[in-house]
Amino acid sequence: MANKPIMQRLAKWHIWLGWLVGVPIAMWTATGLFMVAKPIDEVRGNHLRLPVEQQALIIAGSDLATPDAQLAEITMRMQDGRAVAILTTLDGVTSRVDVATGAPIPAVDAPAARAIAAERIAGGDKVRSVTFFDADEVPFDFRRPIPVWQIALEDGAHVYIGRDTGEIEAVRTSWWRWFDFMWGLHIMDLSEREDTSHPILILFAALSLVGALFGCILMFRRRKARVTASAA
Template sequence: MAQQNAMQLLVKWHIWLGWLVGVPIVMWLASWLFMVIKPIEEVRGEHLRISVAEAPLVIEGSAFATEDAQLKDMRLTMQEGRAIAILATTDGVTTRVDYATGEAIPPVDAEGARAIAAQRILGGNDVTSVRFFEAEEVPFDFRRPRPVWQVSLEDGTNVYIGRDTGEVEAVRTRWWRWFDFMWGLHIMDLSEREDTSHPILIGFAALSLLGAIMGCILMFRRRKTRAKTASS
């Protein structure tokens, strides 16, 4: 008898919990379906941009400007107490120069990567390994086509230092890697973990929304039926 009463109480709590979370679940699934219908590139309006041929930057009066330089982008930053210009050319080459003198700064080596991690990352002194990766062979948790040093720390964190920029390009903790895996499960794209609009995802989102709506309808009918039975 006691077990039967406990089961009835559990069923009652389950029904009330269903009423409590049913509407938020429907809202979440409806918003999920809406967001995955269109590719993120279309949402951001990338398809509306008119492609323009790249033209090199024309910089006159600069210590590092030359007639042969085909600069695509220039960014100024402070490194080691001096102004550094990070230059990107139209053919994809990135270099660093001293902004005041125009003197070229050599690419970051392994010791330089260690020093940058120690200066800019908490616990950056606790290094277990330093490895270099070419742009075409970067680890999966970085996923950017640029040459980097991977500085691995004792707590499992991977710090990525740009060889040509001298910047911390990314920090990947163990939690980030698990989050990235869960994100891949969420969007059903474990290979690249970037495609947020594909037929499988849209189909499951639509089915989930339909199931949640049917569940809410059935809960309402169950409550109505129980009310009629009690009054008869």
């Protein structure tokens, strides 16, 4: 009997909490259902883009972008105090050259990857391991098909440095990996963690919205019953 007043108070607080959060929960589930109803590529209008044949990049008077080079993209960077051109061909092959001399720059090796991490990442000098991954064998927390060096730091962070670009391609902290796992649970896609519109997710989003709406309706019914009981 002593616990009855406590339980009654908890029930009362539960009702008031339901009034407070019921509408936002219904709003979140409704907007969530709307956002997962269509694939993100379709939302972005990518399905409307007509295919265009990719052409080689040619710059008149340039020794880099010649017709024979078959370049798709040139990106300019400052690396180690010099201007560097990162070249990507139509076949997806990436390399670097010194802009001033046109001389090819060797691919990043393990010591160079360590030096880049130490220079550009806080705590990057506290290295636990250095591992190279080919484009078709990259770790799950990277998920990009390019050859990279993984610099595993003592704090659990993974720094990924492109072998052919000399750039930091990604930084994955321990928190990021947990966030990525939770994101996979959130969209119900633990295998790829990219599909935000699939039948299972849409079904459960719809069921959640129905449940939230029922909860909001029942709060009015509970309040009406309490008012009737008080009047009696």
